[in-house]
Amino acid sequence: MNNRLEELLKSRVDLHLHTTMSDGRLSPTELVTLCAKRGLRQIAITDHDSLEGLPEAQAAAADLGVDVISGVELGADETGREVHLLGYFVDADDPELSSMLAGFRQGRTTRGRRIVERLVELDVHVSWDRVLALSDGGAVGRPHIAEAMVEKGYVQYPKEAFDQYLGRSGTAYVGRERVTPAEGVAVLVKNGAVPVMAHPTYYMSGDGPKEVARLTETLAGLQQVGLAGMEVHYGDYTTRQVEMLASVASELGLIQCGGSDYHASGNPDETEPGKVGPPPEVIGALQDVRGRLPGQGEA
Ligand code: AMP
Ligand code: ZN
Ligand code: FE
Ligand code: FE
Numbered sequence: 648m649n650n651r652l653e654e655l656l657k658s659r660v661d662l663h664l665h666t667t668m669s670d671g672r673l674s675p676t677e678l679v680t681l682c683a684k685r686g687l688r689q690i691a692i693t694d695h696d697s698l699e700g701l702p703e704a705q706a707a708a709a710d711l712g713v714d715v716i717s718g719v720e721l722g723a724d725e726t727g728r729e730v731h732l733l734g735y736f737v738d739a740d741d742p743e744l745s746s747m748l749a750g751f752r753q754g755r756t757t758r759g760r761r762i763v764e765r766l767v768e769l770d771v772h773v774s775w776d777r778v779l780a781l782s783d784g785g786a787v788g789r790p791h792i793a794e795a796m797v798e799k800g801y802v803q804y805p806k807e808a809f810d811q812y813l814g815r816s817g818t819a820y821v822g823r824e825r826v827t828p829a830e831g832v833a834v835l836v837k838n839g840a841v842p843v844m845a846h847p848t849y850y851m852s853g854d855g856p857k858e859v860a861r862l863t864e865t866l867a868g869l870q871q872v873g874l875a876g877m878e879v880h881y882g883d884y885t886t887r888q889v890e891m892l893a894s895v896a897s898e899l900g901l902i903q904c905g906g907s908d909y910h911a912s913g914n915p916d917e918t919e920p921g922k923v924g925p926p927p928e929v930i931g932a933l934q935d936v937r938g939r940l941p942g943q944g945e946a
Pocket of ligand 1: 670695722787788789790805806807809810814910
């Protein structure tokens with residue numbers, strides 16, 4: 648593909664990005680700078696269980712002509728299934744949400760320590776101090792443990808650590824306390840944020856009619872409590888996946904969001920910021936929903 652065409656096909660909007668305040672490897676300033684360089688105009692910072700990267704990202708963005716939407720990603724769990732929720736236009740001054748997120752981060756630390764203990768039992772000698780150093784004060788995540796394993800030569804890439812040890816069926820997997828998806832949606836709505844389901848295919852075991860019906864049912868249930876959108880344009884989704892999800896979203900009237908979920912993870916072939924994303928109109932659609940949330944009227 649020639650450069651001009653590639654340029655035109657790139658998205659100017661990326662609503663799913665991580666920084667060092669969770670498991671991303673670029674600081675908020677480095678990430679916003681990269682996004683600006685890649686021609687992005689509107690981005691959302693969506694760290695796991697943390698709003699701490701937002702002030703720095705917003706300060707950096709002001710100088711670079713990029714709009715930063717305040718976002719967050721929450722991990723929810725229901726009957727052994729993990730569902731990630733993105734919240735947009737989060738009120739970062741809400742003490743209730745801030746203290747809830749601090750509690751989730753504490754749970755991540757405890758869980759991370761237990762995973763490291765299990766790894767040592769499995770003869771994988773990574774040190775908890777190293778994992779903490781890699782997380783650098785941000786929300787501890789399994790990718791920090793994976794990075795420590797890469798450093799020690801146990802695996803070549805972080806994703807291999809997930810395949811064998813850290814993924815849900817891995818030998819060192821340890822869960823953590825999470826809200827249910829409905830509770831997560833309610834937490835976001837209460838804050839005044841717009842809830843969106845992240846990477847829906849991660850919760851599906853295929854794309855047959857049964858699986859699509861199950862996803863549709865889950866989404867419809869969450870819509871009852873305030874879910875406003877779902878990711879349709881995401882990471883390395885194929886055209887077929889995007890079409891399937893777009894059809895579910897349009898059937899339910901959910902906003903079709905998306906982004907790269909960029910972490911600068913060190914994995915090969917990672918989707919770069921702006922490689923995929925929704926059309927710019929989705930931002931207006933998300934803003935409209937926000938204006939209609941209780942307590943958000945144009946008083
Ligand atoms: P945690 O927040 O500790 O539950 O870890 C989840 C994070 O790990 C996700 O946000 C991804 O960044 C990363 N992750 C999850 N699954 C994989 C995988 N199979 N390969 C590489 N990274 C993964
Ligand atoms: Zn992550
Ligand atoms: Fe996620
Ligand atoms: Fe993410």
